[in-house]
Structures are given as C-alpha cells and as structure tokens.
Amino acid sequence: MRFTPLALALVLAACGPADERGAPATQTTPSATAPRGPDNLMLRISRVGGEARVYGYPRLDTVVWRAVGVPAPQRVLAFDDEAGIITYVSAAGLAARVEFRLGSAGLVSKSRLTGLASADGSTTYGIAADGAVERSGPRGSWRWKPPMPARAVFPQADATLLVLGERRGESVVWRIRPPSTRIADSVVLPKVDHSLRTQVGDRLYLGSGSTLTGVRTRTMERTSTIDFDDSIELLAATPSGDRVFVVTQKDNAIQVVDRYRERRTGEIALPSRASDLRIDALGRYLLARPAGRDSALVIALGTNRVVGAVATSWRSDLPFVAPDGGIALAQGRDVVVMDGETLHRTANVVGGAADFWYPFRWTGFRPRDARLDRPVEFGGPRDSTARRADSAVRSDSTPRGTPVVAPRDTAAPSRATQFTVSFAALLQADKAHELASEIHAGNETARVVTATRDGATIYRVVLGPYSSREEAERVGREAHQSYWVYEGGP
Template sequence: MPALARLLAFDEAQGALAFVDTRGAPGRLEMRLGVAVPVVYPPMTSLASADGWAVYGVNAKRAVQRLTPSGNWTYGSALTPKQLLPQPDGSLVLLNDIGERSMLRRLHPPEARITDTASVPKAAFTVSTPLGDRIYFATDSGLAGVRVRDLTRTKTVPLPGPPIDAVPTPSGDRIYVAYAGKPSISVIDRYEEKVVRTIGIGAPAASLRMDPDGRYLLVQRDGQDSVAVISIANSRVVRVLGTIWRGDVPLVAPDGAILTLDGDDALDVDPTSGEVRRRYSGGHADLWALIRWNGFRPRAKGLDQLVSFDTDSTDSTDLTDSTDSTAVTAADSAIALAPPRPAVVTPIAPPVAPPVGPPVAPAAMPPALRDEPTPVARSPAEWTLSFAALLDEQRAKQLAATIRIDGKAVKVTRGTREGSAIWRVISGPFATRADAERAGRRTGLPFWVYEEIP
C-alpha cells in the first residue's frame, strides 16, 4: 500500500478506512479484504470526510468532488471553497472568505441546491461537534457558532485572548479553548454560552486533542516535548508526560492509557501513576489510529423474521407417505426377524401369522387430512426516530425544545442502561422505517431509527 500521510475517517458499515497518501491522493483501506484501494484521481486539496464512505475534495478544476465506492459527484461554483465541512447527516457546508467575513453555504449531495446560507466573522479555524449539530468559528471577537440544520447563528462567546485551538467533548456540551502565549485553558459551556472555568497547565499551550471517550484532554505545551493530561471529570492536570506531538499521537486508548513516543518506540503510559504498561518496539515509525470495529456487517432485519413456505396437497402427500412407509417397513422387518410366537386363542378371532419372507410395503393410503394451525396475527412493527440519549433530564428537555417535526414537538422518555437512568429524545411511532428516516432528514439533525415490536 502507499505511504500514508494522514487518516480521514472510518466507515464502520463497510469496514474501510479513508486515508490520504504522501502524494495528497485519497484512498481506502478495506479491512475485510486487507487491501488498500487508491482512488485513481489527480491529488486534490481540502480533503475531508465525516464517515469514511464519502471523501470530499477540491479538484484541479476548482470544483468540489465527492468520491464514494458507489460513484462520484461534482459540484461546480463560481466561488471555490476555502474549506469543506462534511457533516454526519450527509450534508456538506462550504466555507468562503469574503473580505472580513466568512460565508457559509449548506447543501445535501447529490443535490446541488443550496439549502441554507450564513455569514460569520472571518475565522482563524473551525471546530465541529462530533454529533454534527454545531460548527464553531474562532474569530477575533470570540467563538461564534451556527446550528448545522439551518445555519442559524448562536451567541458569540467572548474570549480573553486570540484562540489558537479548540476541541469539543464527544457530547458537544463543552468546548476547550487554548490561547497564544497563555498558560491556561478555558472551558466553555455550550448551554450557558460563556466561559465557566479556567485550567492552568504551567506553560503556554500549542495544540489540543480530546479523548474519544471524553475522559482526558491532551494539551501540547508550547516549546516543550511534553503533554499535559487534564481530567475532564475534575478539570485538573493529572500528569505531564514527555513525548513529541504528531498528527496521530499522543492519543488516549480505550483502556485509558496514553500512547506516547519514546525514541524509536511507542509506549502505553498510565496517566494516573505514570507507569509504562506496554512498549511497542519501533512504534515511532508507525501511523496510529483508534478504530472501534467488530468486523461484522449490520444484521439484516429480515434475518429475525420467521420463514414461511407455501404448502400444497402434493407436498403433504409426499411427507405423509414417506413417514408411514418407513414406519411400517421397519415394523415388518422386526417381525420377520423375530422367532415365531405361539398363537393366542381369543373369543374374537385367531391371530394372523406374520408373513415369511421379505417385507412387503403396504398399499399407499390416501393422505390423512391434517388441521393446519391457524397463523397468529402479528402486530405491525413500529419505528422510532431518536435524536439523543442523555444522562441529564434537563439537557434532554432543552434539546427537545429546539426540535420540531412538521410543527410537532418531540418527546423525552426515561429509560435505564446498566442501572443508570437515561433520557431519550425521540419522535414516533412511525408506520415504516422510510417514514421515520424522511422525518429525521427534515430536521437536519443527526438521528437514528430503530424498530419496536408492540
């Protein structure tokens, strides 16, 4: 496979990892096949992907191009976008700088129609939440945000200095911001829309990286080969680890260990004790990525349905005759091999001696009529549209208050998972999966649909 420069995203359904090679060309690593599939196109710029299936870029003709395994799509415009922001819901946000403002345009490929537009102050960089519901723009006046579903502006959060990096938590409820020359990190609450906490790190920060599970924040300390590990739970620095900073490492492993670099090797380090759990010889030369994948394709719903066969009289006759003939032949054979028994005299009739010689199959009898069981009527399946599952009831209600489907409010229901209460923001039931998916797409929010049998 070609030498890789960086990784874009992972397609869990297809088991494919989208990457960019050292020539700037995109490709896919097919995990099930164990082969790398380069995309046969000239190198493109502004490469980005939200799901590993659709890879976006700007081609040599300054047009936006989407590359997928099922086909490609091209969008031409008089304005060549400076940045492409693909979203988990399948939409694409184009960013252009015009003077001191940044213009946003939203469309949903393969449709070329612009559905929403917005304007924000010119941004130094952008930050998208993992759920795909917000995009933030780091500007001179603060952190400006828009809702992805309609590009509506949110309140701009004032910042104490020019930001150089920002990362959200996996849920998107908090954003951590680093500043040029400041030895501290600001914590912004998305719902309060203000800085709620400041964390000192002992040295100016250069870059930030969030744990995919939301346990730790890694902060590169400017001018030093060291990383401050901040606990998200208590907003404190738990340890400073020595390592260089690259585009792929350090990173937080699923077991909570921090993967760092030590010379030519890579290390798994416990962030609380500083103990080295594991050493990977020569790991410095590798490109590291975290992928959650069990190797299986999503289970088809049809596999859980009972199989039914069309029956007719011929099938019933064959089944009855075969069963009866086998049973009678076996019984006759047993009688022929057994020693003769003395005749038993009864007032009714004398016994009939068993036949001597090979067993003779009885004449075919007409099939007996069988009472077929009456099929039990099954209640039709119902489909539920879900937007979020939160641990906080108030946040679930706040989210639900912002969602309308055809003018109707969504619901907040209580459930349990592993003994803990969770609050689901849902809508439904819907008669078919297609109805639920159409309703979800109309909101412009990330969603998933699941089946419930009443």
C-alpha cells in the first residue's frame, strides 16, 4: 500500500515479441537520469503465459527486466515493494508470483484455494475446499479451521487476519493473528452477499441486501448501517477510504457514502446502470462499465464529474488508470492510452492487448551507485609509516601543538533530500482533520497541510518529512493505514 504520480508526457511505442523471446531473466539499466521518487513501471505478461517484461513508463520502448516460464495471469493480488515481489492469481486459479530481484517466476503453491488474498505481496491466504484458511509465504505454511466454513479472508497491514463466515442466516467476522489459531475478537453482522465487500484502511464495508454496513478493523466495532431503496449490486471505495461508491439494482446513479458522516452525501448520475466499477489507485478517477457495453465511463472524483465514455474491452487488467493519469484501454489487438481529462488519444501500443498489464512504482531497477563500491579514502598526506588510527595526520613541517584544521569545502551545500508520508488528499477540511487525528505512528500524529490545485484547496493528511525513504516507509507501515511516500516536503 505505497504511491504518487509524476506528470510526464506519454510517448509509447510497440515492442514486438519476436525479438525478445527465448531470453533468460535479464535486467537492463534504464536511462541514467536522476528520477524523483519511485520509477513508474509497467509489467506485461503474455496472457497465455511464458514471458514477462517490465517497461519504464511512459516510455514503453525500453525493457528493464524480463523472465520466461511465467504462469499465465488472471489478476494481481499485491506488490511487495521491499522484496520486489508481485503476487497474482494464475489463469489456473493458483497463487503465483514474479520475483524481480531473483529474476524468476512460478507458482506459490499447488493447493487449489478460493478467495485468494494478500496484503503485502509476499504472504498469501486462501480458502480450502473444507472451509479452512491456509497461508503460504516467507513466514511458512499455516492452516486454521474456523468454527464455520470461511467465505472470505482479509489480511491486515498489522499481520492480523479477518475471516468472514456464516451461521444461522447471519455473518460473523473473526480476527486472529497467525500463526496463533485463537480467535482474538469477532463481530456479528447481517448475512453478507458473497460479492459485496471491499476494504480500505481500517474499514471493511459489506453489503447485505439493500443495507451497507461496516466494521472498524482495529476495534471490531460495527459502523452505522445505511439503507438503500434497492438491493446493492456493486461496491467500491477510494484509496483513502473517505468515500464508498454504491450501485443498486434499479438505479442508474452511483450513490456516494461519506465514511466520516456514515450516510449518503450525493450521487453521480450515469446514462445507464453500471455493471462494474474500478477505482484509480491514486484516487483521481473512477471507471464505470455501462451494463451490456464494451466501454468505460470516466468519472473525475475531485468533482464527481463524468468526463465521458471511451471504447474498451473490460478485462481483469484493462482498463486502468496509469500513474500519470492516462486511461489505458483494450481496443481490438491494441492497447490505447487516452488523456484522463480530454480523452484524447496519446499513445497506441500495437499488439499490446495480447499481454496482461499491471502498473506499479518501484526503485529496485535503478543502477547501483558506483560510489557505494569505492573504498573509503581519508584525507591528509600519504605516509608509508603506519600511524595509529586515532592520531592526527601532520606534515613534517607542522610544529607540534599546532591544531590541524580540516580544509574548508568551498562547494555550495546541497539541499538534503526529504520524504513525506501521505495518507489522503481531501476536499473538506473537517474530514482531513478527523482522519489526521486517527493516524498515529510512534509518538507522532498526522497533520493537515493545504495546497491549491485548479483553483480548489486540497487538504492533505501527512507525516514527516523524513531524511530517508526507508524511514518514511517504516512510519507509513507503523500507521497501519493506506499510504504512499513521495520525495520532498509537505
């Protein structure tokens, strides 16, 4: 859970597969420019399996990594940006992974599990045929048989696990901390529809008939229930979790639920009912699929405005919103990218629809700084005579008792790089301050900073800045909230 966009021009070119097949896992050094923050990257895997390639984005004409023998993909579960691992569900329904640092890919387990889920990209949970929950990953295998068969699993950022089950016409959510099998807490809910559940941050939203309810995952308390006129059919939430989007059976509009007020606060009118929703990972756009059509409605979430409709096949990977705000679409054999605001075509990747696409951001493909491998050199005159390590180095002409003054560095001091942890960018100050008061890491509490964009004031919930990306990432993880790290001050 980690991200921020770069405003870059899209220059895409098709990469023919004929000149890339049969190569072993390799890594190519990208262009030696000084990037800011993580690099925007695009993983492309042949939809029938075999070869995987990573391209720099938006320049899709340079392969920075590749591997062969990759299982055919169905959907991505999560990306572990520390280990450099993407875990996904294969076309055969098995958990698989791509390991960039090792240059390899393969199945995680041959166990046929349903409801596969991962919070960190390395540890995978699923449900066995007998309703037991199984885990595989670096912490080892683990299995737990709940009191009733499990229907869904929700791994949490704090290494706990929420498990959804049913009993006597109602649903129950258990919380456990693997490898322990002791139930730490639970909450009872109305019977939950199998497909109506979504989690963002510390809220788990569940649909039951025409009622939306939620669970605060830290305290296992139920939120207020929200009733709709018809049965709920679709749920989606913003990455920050401040809004939940609900589509009901007979209504063309998308209902907007405010997380903090715990009630409906608006709606987005559509020309026809949506049959699927897909949220931008950075919370800028919502993509809605009109029922019975191969197209997508692009909705700007800052204003809840329908920008327009674009033609696209609706797959598990496409359409999606790219890191720079472009909308990637599957049109026939090609993948087309359009500007999110104007819907003007900016690029066309010929034959790109034959691949499975996944955008991500990472620093792991950057070349190692050669200065890290240089031996340490200490200033002062060379002398073949061994000296004590803690003695001062002097020339023979320096009188005893004269202090040695280090040479002054006449170069202009460079500005220290800073990194900020961002949790949300909201349009209402009260919501931002309320969210900030709930976010803690160590002795720190998040704060709100303001910025102006397109004439509107944006309230950003942040921690930091910090002197290194590693420290900022550590603070983000300690906060147990969705976050992303960007280079620079708040």
